Amino acid sequence: MTSDEPRRRMDAARVRAELTVQDLWLRYVALGGTGDAFDLDGYLQGLVPLETFQQDILAQALNEALEDSYRAYRVPLSSLPPGDAVDEPLRRFVDDLLDRGPPASPEQSEPPAHHSE
Amino acid sequence: MTDPAQHADGAAPQPFEDPVLSPPVDLGAALNQMAGLVLSRETVDTALALVTTLAAATTAGTLGAAVTVVDEHGKRSRAASNAAAEQADALQYELDEGPCLTAWRTRQLVRIDDTTTDGRWPRWNAAVSALGVRSVLSAPLLVGEESIGAMKVYCERPMNYGPHDEHVMRLLAGQAAILLANTQSLAEARRLSRQLTEALASRDAIARATGVLIATSATGEQEAFATLAAAARRTGRPVHDVASALVAAAVARNARG
Incomplete structure (x- = not known):
């Protein structure tokens, strides 16, 4: 019964975010999910298993949908101009990620992205 | 699609039943x-x-x-x-x-x-x-x-x-x-076509960011996704935004040499 818990929480989240299985599937595909709508439907109803990685993607899709529905109710403050204040932490975070450098691998790989200008 | 009427332009149609009133328009x-x-x-x-x-x-x-x-x-x-x-x-x-x-x-x-x-x-x-x-x-x-x-x-x-x-x-x-x-x-x-196009654009960005992370530190797709999801949670942004920012930053670095 405990192994069923994540699934039930996910279906509850789907209902809470007012998503149809089709809408949820679109969000899941947008995040890189590889299952089809029937896989999701079957999993959410407890009929078929879903691999852990796909469950993670599904969970993220649900969290973003919940966040969106919550955000729709937020009230803006007059003193805070809507700007890119929030972009700064993201930029720093991304720089940190890139600064981690390649993993301790024997050979140096190619740079990840080629540019042509 | 059946062609509902074959009248020549401008010709009044001949009703197939005797109407009580003649139709006000053609x-x-x-x-x-x-x-x-x-x-x-x-x-x-x-x-x-x-x-x-x-x-x-x-x-x-x-x-x-x-x-x-x-x-x-x-x-x-x-x-x-x-x-x-x-x-x-x-x-x-x-x-x-x-x-x-x-x-x-x-x-x-x-x-x-x-x-x-x-x-x-x-x-x-x-x-x-x-x-x-x-x-x-x-x-x-x-x-x-x-x-x-x-x-x-x-x-x-x-x-x-x-x-x-x-x-x-x-x-x-x-x-x-x-x-x-x-x-x-x-x-x-x-509507569905527009949504799918958006979903595919987001998916592309995430796949590119996954590639960047695998090239730098991640051990696989699953870990790369977990890294993106963690960054999304820490910065309060959707995974798609984090992925786009990551790819943009990687491109900018390479451009600098």
């Missing part, structure tokens, strides 16, 4: 106009407005016309030709009774000759006769097995509609139902 031209609309890219609202205008124009003495659409979002009127038609419809939904709801439920054409004497929908009849509606004709909109609503005309005179109007309304309702079903599925297909 019905063949009207049907042609609707059939053409299916092929062009018009919005649902434009299509509905055309349907009610045609209904009002092809039934003599009509005060107002509207279409009732019934779907998973509930019952509502669209493209009402005037305020009276809109009010008369609103009363049907409010009282949950009336000729259009009956036409929709029973799939039968409904005619009221006089709202002051008709006993079938007492509350609705009383309410609309106060608005000045005396006679009503309502035809169901049928697509295959499914009833998707009703189309109706209201008149301020009693005994206004006869067998000829019933015939006209049946013809128009048949076309209107096909038209509505078509425009609704076209709108639905467009």
Whole structure:
């Protein structure tokens, strides 16, 4: 019964975010999910298993949908101009990620992205 | 698509039945106009407005016309030709009774000759006769097995509609139902196509970011996704934004050398 818990929480989240299985599937595909709508439907109803990685993607899709529905109710403050204040932490975070450098691998790989200008 | 009429331009159609009244406008031209609309890219609202205008124009003495659409979002009127038609419809939904709801439920054409004497929908009849509606004709909109609503005309005179109007309304309702079903599925297909395009763009960005992370530190796709999801949680941004920022930053670094 405990192994069923994540699934039930996910279906509850789907209902809470007012998503149809089709809408949820679109969000899941947008995040890189590889299952089809029937896989999701079957999993959410407890009929078929879903691999852990796909469950993670599904969970993220649900969290973003919940966040969106919550955000729709937020009230803006007059003193805070809507700007890119929030972009700064993201930029720093991304720089940190890139600064981690390649993993301790024997050979140096190619740079990840080629540019042509 | 069947061609509803083959009349040469400008020629008045010869009715196949002897009509009680001659049609006020060229019905063949009207049907042609609707059939053409299916092929062009018009919005649902434009299509509905055309349907009610045609209904009002092809039934003599009509005060107002509207279409009732019934779907998973509930019952509502669209493209009402005037305020009276809109009010008369609103009363049907409010009282949950009336000729259009009956036409929709029973799939039968409904005619009221006089709202002051008709006993079938007492509350609705009383309410609309106060608005000045005396006679009503309502035809169901049928697509295959499914009833998707009703189309109706209201008149301020009693005994206004006869067998000829019933015939006209049946013809128009048949076309209107096909038209509505078509425009609704076209709108639905467009919406889905737009959503899929957006989903694929997001998916591309995430796949590129996953590649960047695998090239730098992640041990696999799953770990790369977990890293992106963690960054999303820490920064309060969706994974798609994090992925785009990551790819942009990687490109900028490479450009600097």
